[in-house]
Amino acid sequence: MNTFFRLLSACLALTLLCGAPAGATPINLRITWSGEAFQNSATGIGLLRLDDSLLAEDGVITGDNPLFGSLVVKIAGAGVGDGTFTMRDFFYIDFLEAQNLDLSRELIGQPLGNGCLYGTSRGACGDGNGGDFNVFSNIPVPFGTWYFEIMVANGDRLLVTSILPVASVPEPGTLALLALAALGLTAVFLLSKASSGTVSAVPSR
Numbered sequence: 001m002n003t004f005f006r007l008l009s010a011c012l013a014l015t016l017l018c019g020a021p022a023g024a025t026p027i028n029l030r031i032t033w034s035g036e037a038f039q040n041s042a043t044g045i046g047l048l049r050l051d052d053s054l055l056a057e058d059g060v061i062t063g064d065n066p067l068f069g070s071l072v073v074k075i076a077g078a079g080v081g082d083g084t085f086t087m088r089d090f091f092y093i094d095f096l097e098a099q100n101l102d103l104s105r106e107l108i109g110q111p112l113g114n115g116c117l118y119g120t121s122r123g124a125c126g127d128g129n130g131g132d133f134n135v136f137s138n139i140p141v142p143f144g145t146w147y148f149e150i151m152v153a154n155g156d157r158l159l160v161t162s163i164l165p166v167a168s169v170p171e172p173g174t175l176a177l178l179a180l181a182a183l184g185l186t187a188v189f190l191l192s193k194a195s196s197g198t199v200s201a202v203p204s205r
Contacts, residue, residue, distance in 0.1 A: 026049055026051060028166050029047070031073075031162070033158035033161065034159060034161045040078070042152060042158055043076050044142065046072065046135075047071070048071050052103075054098075070087055073085045073086075073135065075142055075158075082152075085137075090136060093135055107165075108161065108163055112130070119148060132147045
């Protein structure tokens, strides 16, 4: 039995190592957009997965940088322009001042050390001094129009209201590896029991 658990631990560790890119520390962010500031009912939810080494950069072209893991943006309430959009729909992401943020808590509202709060899109800090998070694309995909603002196909504008770090979810490939590892270990365990004569046969009737 001890041998079985040692094999299980080793196999799970190997599976997790194989499922994670070497040197990569994934960051998972949940982005919320709202049209309330612009008197419309459109909303947006985005899930962005990226590598922490990108946080030192002001802007990254998603198509050319493989360290962006994934991006999904879902727009609702706009009518025209509603839908779910993925990484291939966007060609650029702005993440200004990202290197100065504490990624263990809500990003919007954090002080940047220049008298401005991250997430400011209007006033003296609204010209980029308050940072930026934005996605760029071509119509009809949501596209950036100003700092922390996007517009959808019907003309509704939405403002980023929250960027919150969230726990990572195992990717399908990693889950599949874990399942295969569990099946393989079960087979090894049953075979070892059968060869040692500890698995009894089902009595015939």
